[in-house]
Amino acid sequence: MTDTALQALTDRIQQARAERTPLAIRGGGTKDFYGGVPSGEPFDVTALRGISSYEPSELVVSARCGTPLDELESALAEQGQCLPFEPPRFKAGGTVGGMVAAGLAGPSRAAAGGVRDYVLGATLLNGRGELLSFGGQVMKNVAGYDVSRVLAGSLGTLGVICEVSLKVLPVAPATATLRFALNQADALARLQRWGGEPLPLNASAWRSDRLLMRLRGARAAVDAAIERMGGDLVEPVQAIDFWHGLREHSDDYFNAAQRAIASGSGAALWRLSVPVTAPPLALAGEQLIEWGGAQRWLCSTLPAAQVRDAAARVGGHATLFRAADKSAGVFTPLKPPLDRIHRELKKAFDPHAVFNPGRMYPGL
Numbered sequence: 001m002t003d004t005a006l007q008a009l010t011d012r013i014q015q016a017r018a019e020r021t022p023l024a025i026r027g028g029g030t031k032d033f034y035g036g037v038p039s040g041e042p043f044d045v046t047a048l049r050g051i052s053s054y055e056p057s058e059l060v061v062s063a064r065c066g067t068p069l070d071e072l073e074s075a076l077a078e079q080g081q082c083l084p085f086e087p088p089r090f091k092a093g094g095t096v097g098g099m100v101a102a103g104l105a106g107p108s109r110a111a112a113g114g115v116r117d118y119v120l121g122a123t124l125l126n127g128r129g130e131l132l133s134f135g136g137q138v139m140k141n142v143a144g145y146d147v148s149r150v151l152a153g154s155l156g157t158l159g160v161i162c163e164v165s166l167k168v169l170p171v172a173p174a175t176a177t178l179r180f181a182l183n184q185a186d187a188l189a190r191l192q193r194w195g196g197e198p199l200p201l202n203a204s205a206w207r208s209d210r211l212l213m214r215l216r217g218a219r220a221a222v223d224a225a226i227e228r229m230g231g232d233l234v235e236p237v238q239a240i241d242f243w244h245g246l247r248e249h250s251d252d253y254f255n256a257a258q259r260a261i262a263s264g265s266g267a268a269l270w271r272l273s274v275p276v277t278a279p280p281l282a283l284a285g286e287q288l289i290e291w292g293g294a295q296r297w298l299c300s301t302l303p304a305a306q307v308r309d310a311a312a313r314v315g316g317h318a319t320l321f322r323a324a325d326k327s328a329g330v331f332t333p334l335k336p337p338l339d340r341i342h343r344e345l346k347k348a349f350d351p352h353a354v355f356n357p358g359r360m361y362p363g364l
Contacts, residue, residue: 028093065097103153274316
């Protein structure tokens with residue numbers, strides 16, 4: 001790791017700690033919209049940049065937090081490998097540190113796993129300016145608490161993620177996308193049925209009575225699934241564009257949602273996490289369903305309490321993903337035991353509340 005860059009970050013943390021000045025950790029800034037509104041002095045960490053080690057034969061790569069995500073994925077692609085959870089960038093400039101801190105994954109999440117499933121180890125600058133190391137660079141590491149995975153989705157509230165080691169996988173040899181004309185109830189029923197069958201399912205997306213399924217795996221397995229499932233085969237170029245738009249939130253659904261939010265209509269984009277067995281949710285607004293039915297996007301002007309209550313009734317929760325007004329809280333309020341765990345973790349890693357105040361919950 002670059003000693004000069006690391007020392008500069010450490011010195012700034014020590015100063016902020018002494019002065020009780022909060023810091024807003026910033027990499028590429030591509031996910032500033034996510035979570036609570038950033039507050040505190042901008043704390044640029046992009047000087048910690050570069051792939052520090054990569055062993056293609058071991059399926060492990062280590063990269064510093066300021067490394068552009070594009071740079072990392074290009075290096076993996078040269079070796080026929082990838083980050084199978086398809087982390088979204090949303091726009092140019094996304095970094096490895098931001099990817100882990102946000103903990104967001106793309107269309108393949110239900111089949112391939114999420115960010116934390118691929119984090120093997122990490123180094124962290126805590127609120128005292130101490131460099132801590134967790135995990136390692138091997139796929140089987142069970143010593144102590146798995147703190148490195150706790151960092152995934154922590155939105156920088158525990159410290160500066162300086163470097164991470166990630167498991168990577170080979171690119172699948174075959175991919176195909178099938179399209180079906182189905183209403184929401186029929187699509188969910190079909191997804192549940194297929195989910196219990198030995199099919200190479202990699203991603204799914206339903207909107208406006210159209211279900212798309214992406215298959216990935218060995219050529220023989222993909223060809224057999226195409227014959228078994230039926231539907232219309234989507235042209236490869238068209239399929240690539242569709243899944244890329246879904247991953248980066250640049251397709252028609254998310255563009256329309258952002259326009260509705262910007263219009264001042266009171267619309268918000270919600271991300272509902274529910275069991276795959278949950279029935280269609282009778283909520284006013286435009287919906288898009290991913291992850292075999294487990295992730296349901298909703299663009300709506302409904303009150304936050306109504307959306308959250310609907311998700312809770314089927315055993316899920318709702319996140320206010322994009323909105324002009326976040327006064328209702330971005331994440332579902334925690335029950336007392338979980339709230340206590342969050343606050344104790346914060347106290348242990350950042351006792352003076354230096355990092356990213358309010359990005360997850362008020363007062364955290």
